[in-house]
Amino acid sequence: MLDRRSVVPLYYQIQQFLLDQIHSGAFGPGEAILSEKEISARMGVSRMTVRQALKSLCSQGVLYSQRGKGTFVSATKLEKNFRNVLSFSEEMSKLGSRPSSKVICFEVAQPDIKGTEALKMKAADQVFILRRLRLADGIPMAIECSHIPVHFCPDLLESFDPATSLYETLAKQYGIHIAVTEEEAEAAVAKAEESRLLKIGKGSPVFHFVRTSYLRDGKPVEYVNSTYRGDRYRIVNRLTTETGKAVSR
Amino acid sequence: MLDRRSVVPLYYQIQQFLLDQIHSGAFGPGEAILSEKEISARMGVSRMTVRQALKSLCSQGVLYSQRGKGTFVSATKLEKNFRNVLSFSEEMSKLGSRPSSKVICFEVAQPDIKGTEALKMKAADQVFILRRLRLADGIPMAIECSHIPVHFCPDLLESFDPATSLYETLAKQYGIHIAVTEEEAEAAVAKAEESRLLKIGKGSPVFHFVRTSYLRDGKPVEYVNSTYRGDRYRIVNRLTTETGKAVSR
DNA sequence: AAGTGGTCTAGACCACTCG
DNA sequence: GAGTGGTCTAGACCACTTG
Numbered sequence: 001m002l003d004r005r006s007v008v009p010l011y012y013q014i015q016q017f018l019l020d021q022i023h024s025g026a027f028g029p030g031e032a033i034l035s036e037k038e039i040s041a042r043m044g045v046s047r048m049t050v051r052q053a054l055k056s057l058c059s060q061g062v063l064y065s066q067r068g069k070g071t072f073v074s075a076t077k078l079e080k081n082f083r084n085v086l087s088f089s090e091e092m093s094k095l096g097s098r099p100s101s102k103v104i105c106f107e108v109a110q111p112d113i114k115g116t117e118a119l120k121m122k123a124a125d126q127v128f129i130l131r132r133l134r135l136a137d138g139i140p141m142a143i144e145c146s147h148i149p150v151h152f153c154p155d156l157l158e159s160f161d162p163a164t165s166l167y168e169t170l171a172k173q174y175g176i177h178i179a180v181t182e183e184e185a186e187a188a189v190a191k192a193e194e195s196r197l198l199k200i201g202k203g204s205p206v207f208h209f210v211r212t213s214y215l216r217d218g219k220p221v222e223y224v225n226s227t228y229r230g231d232r233y234r235i236v237n238r239l240t241t242e243t244g245k246a247v248s249r
Numbered sequence: 250m251l252d253r254r255s256v257v258p259l260y261y262q263i264q265q266f267l268l269d270q271i272h273s274g275a276f277g278p279g280e281a282i283l284s285e286k287e288i289s290a291r292m293g294v295s296r297m298t299v300r301q302a303l304k305s306l307c308s309q310g311v312l313y314s315q316r317g318k319g320t321f322v323s324a325t326k327l328e329k330n331f332r333n334v335l336s337f338s339e340e341m342s343k344l345g346s347r348p349s350s351k352v353i354c355f356e357v358a359q360p361d362i363k364g365t366e367a368l369k370m371k372a373a374d375q376v377f378i379l380r381r382l383r384l385a386d387g388i389p390m391a392i393e394c395s396h397i398p399v400h401f402c403p404d405l406l407e408s409f410d411p412a413t414s415l416y417e418t419l420a421k422q423y424g425i426h427i428a429v430t431e432e433e434a435e436a437a438v439a440k441a442e443e444s445r446l447l448k449i450g451k452g453s454p455v456f457h458f459v460r461t462s463y464l465r466d467g468k469p470v471e472y473v474n475s476t477y478r479g480d481r482y483r484i485v486n487r488l489t490t491e492t493g494k495a496v497s498r
Numbered sequence: 499a500a501g502t503g504g505t506c507t508a509g510a511c512c513a514c515t516c517g
Numbered sequence: 518g519a520g521t522g523g524t525c526t527a528g529a530c531c532a533c534t535t536g
Contacts, residue, residue, distance in 0.1 A: 074465075075466060180310065181487075182486070182488075184484065185485075186479060187437070187479030205437045234433050236431075238431050240429050
């Protein structure tokens with residue numbers, strides 16, 4: 001069952017094993033799984049290792065624990081796809097649409113004040129500005145305008161093929177992996193240029209997004225302004241109660 | 250420093266201590282904190298206990314760890330308030346506004362099809378429907394329409410004082426604590442009734458929200474339809490990469 | 499080679515729930 | 518009182534980073 005010679009940690013193997021069991025229906029929603037002691041005995045691992053696996057599944061919302069009672073399978077639909085850090089390409093692929101894009105402009109310039117602030121840059125620092133029309137199955141979905149400080153990827157103008165994914169290029173060519181993005185969304189109505197590019201009526205509802213993306217150490221790498229069609233896009237979130245607190249109930 | 254007689258767990262005391270240190274500036278953004286061994290030695294606790302505290306702070310985004318190097322303070326602004334499960338009252342208070350509301354209707358009825366589905370009810374089951382105009386500092390902000398199955402709180406019509414918080418009543422009177430809410434937001438333009446209630450022009454941008462809230466065991470307890478003013482409300486999110494995976498780097 | 503975090507063990511005591 | 522999860526210990530070995 002468990003492979004102790006594998007490079008995959010035991011707790012992760014246990015996690016996957018339990019996930020398989022749950023998906024196969026061995027434990028239905030609301031039902032208790034085996035106790036920590038049982039699992040550790042049957043699998044021949046220490047209870048702490050089992051707990052590490054269970055804790056992770058609890059934080060993912062697959063299980064929940066009740067002191068003195070047991071650990072139970074959540075009833076929430078697991079298949080629902082909530083948003084993580086996703087590029088437009090990834091998000092559309094996940095939804096089953098074919099993403100593409102048209103470059104409107106791609107240049108080196110100075111960002112506006114908000115961009116400079118968000119990227120924590122000095123006033124003179126420059127950024128790549130990539131403005132694209134984003135399409136899903138050939139239908140215009142959004143206008144996206146990315147700002148990336150030049151020092152992260154000095155030769156981006158040459159190395160980036162606009163037909164490919166920007167995030168992929170950043171990851172593969174420069175080792176830039178985004179860990180967190182902060183996002184603000186506003187409801188607005190389409191202005192003249194927006195309605196022309198998105199092929200919707202002037203005054204149609206749209207989302208305005210401002211996103212700032214950070215590396216794991218908290219350094220900002222990208223600042224994005226975008227406009228999404230309100231009739232073909234929706235924001236799906238999952239909100240939870242705070243974590244990191246001592247359990248009280 | 251640590252109180253071993255306290256009911257507060259040691260790992261939580263350590264967590265708070267580190268948070269205090271970080272906020273006081275003892276460790277700046279990007280700087281390494283003490284090593285796990287150092288902390289455990291200085292505080293007289295085992296390393297596993299220190300790790301439990303650090304893991305929690307890492308998952309909150311306050312710290313990040315690098316194998317072989319150390320544990321570092323993230324550079325992200327800590328003061329920014331991202332959304333957890335929050336009621337309108339809580340959210341507005343957090344933003345510094347005084348929340349209030351006017352009840353438009355409060356009755357027992359059958360929900361529409363979407364509500365029945367979201368709440369996983371049988372077609373004949375009934376819900377409380379509470380429709381309210383929500384105000385911040387006396388200014389209309391949103392129209393909210395809550396649906397709650399009657400069996401959760403049979404005498405809500407008597408026990409709920411519309412001048413108070415619905416969530417507080419649910420928690421205190423019935424022990425109902427929401428753990429997760431799923432939310433979908435669309436951009437739209439105000440219809441006649443909405444613009445009248447919210448005192449905005451017809452055709453002004455608004456958000457349409459559909460929210461379903463769940464208990465810890467995954468049972469749905471509340472289904473809410475709401476319309477927020479687009480000119481006075483914005484959605485702020487923090488998106489992260491997936492969790493629960495074995496570290497690869 | 500020395501130091502770091504990642505994983506794991508084999509115990510322990512506690513608070514809690516339930517019959 | 519028996520069983521559960523929550524907390525904690527004092528070690529251990531490993532992979533990784535850095536000088």
